[in-house]
Amino acid sequence: MGEVDTATARSGSDANAKRVITVIGLVDVVGALAEDALGRDLYLFDDNKAGGSSGHGTSCLRTCADAEDLVVWEVMPLECEAFARIDDVLIDDKYAPYIDLESGVYDPSSVVYWAARILKPLPPEGVPYRLAFRMGSRPEPLIAEVSSLLVGTPEDEAGLPPEPGTEITETAPDAKPVPSAAAASKASASKKSSATSEADDVGSSKGARK
Numbered sequence: 001m002g003e004v005d006t007a008t009a010r011s012g013s014d015a016n017a018k019r020v021i022t023v024i025g026l027v028d029v030v031g032a033l034a035e036d037a038l039g040r041d042l043y044l045f046d047d048n049k050a051g052g053s054s055g056h057g058t059s060c061l062r063t064c065a066d067a068e069d070l071v072v073w074e075v076m077p078l079e080c081e082a083f084a085r086i087d088d089v090l091i092d093d094k095y096a097p098y099i100d101l102e103s104g105v106y107d108p109s110s111v112v113y114w115a116a117r118i119l120k121p122l123p124p125e126g127v128p129y130r131l132a133f134r135m136g137s138r139p140e141p142l143i144a145e146v147s148s149l150l151v152g153t154p155e156d157e158a159g160l161p162p163e164p165g166t167e168i169t170e171t172a173p174d175a176k177p178v179p180s181a182a183a184a185s186k187a188s189a190s191k192k193s194s195a196t197s198e199a200d201d202v203g204s205s206k207g208a209r210k
Contacts, residue, residue, distance in 0.1 A: 017070035017117065021048045023063060025075045029082035029135045032142055038133070039145050052154045061148040062126070065118050071150060073114040075133065085112045087141040088132040095127045099150070116150070126151035 028041035035041065044061035046053050052064035065071055077084040091099055100117040128147035135142060 018066070018068040020070045020072060021046055021053075021063060021065055023061065023071060023073045025073065025086065025131055025133070026078060027075060027084050027133060027135065028078045029084050030079055032133075033136050033138060036142075037145065038142050042131075042133075042144055044148060052151075055148070059144055059148075060146045062151050063149070064153045065122065065150055066153050067118050067120050069118045071116045071118065073116075073131065074111070082136065084133055084135045086114050086131055087134045089114045089116065090130045090132060090143070091116075091127060095123075098122055098127055118150070122150055122152045124152075 023044060023046045026043040026045065027038070032038050032041040038059065042059040043057050044059060045056045046061060046063045048064055049056060053062060055061040063071060073086055073089060075084050075086050086103075089101060091101065098119055100119055101114065102116075103112060103114045105112055126149040128149055130144045130147050132141040132143045
């Protein structure tokens with residue numbers, strides 16, 4: 001989990017990853033320094049919303065990731081002239097079997113990134129983490145007040161059997177559709193009602209002729 005050489009580690013991680021998911025931490029540096037906290041000044045986003053990620057624009061992001069994915073964290077100061085970088089990604093050691101965490105710097109800049117390779121399917125409860133940021137001239141990092149999560153991708157329901165009564169059966173192009181039991185019962189009741197009404201009309205007509 002120490003700092004690694006960016007030229008080899010970053011490109012090598014990308015090359016071996018099944019998918020790269022980028023998490024952006026948008027930070028209001030001026031506001032965070034004024035309040036000495038990140039409670040209202042951190043907004044997290046990732047590029048996997050279509051894959052199930054949620055919590056975009058809040059400080060509590062749920063990023064969906066699978067085994068062999070690479071999750072990369074980067075920071076973007078709200079004020080372009082302000083200094084901010086991610087100092088650490090705080091993850092409990094008990095999740096080490098799931099996450100291989102490293103950091104590096106984009107050459108030839110001094111922009112720091114952190115990356116986590118997902119080693120195996122994530123646990124049902126997810127993997128919580130908190131981001132720590134260096135900002136301005138503050139000597140100590142500011143740490144996100146709430147945890148975000150790396151979570152498994154929602155199960156694909158496409159392979160599940162259809163619910164009873166919703167099955168679709170193939171028929172020949174010129175075949176007439178077969179009504180369901182409920183539709184047949186309803187049609188039968190309608191016919192009986194119609195026949196009863198016609199009988200009543202006939203009886204009424206006979207009575208009138210008398």
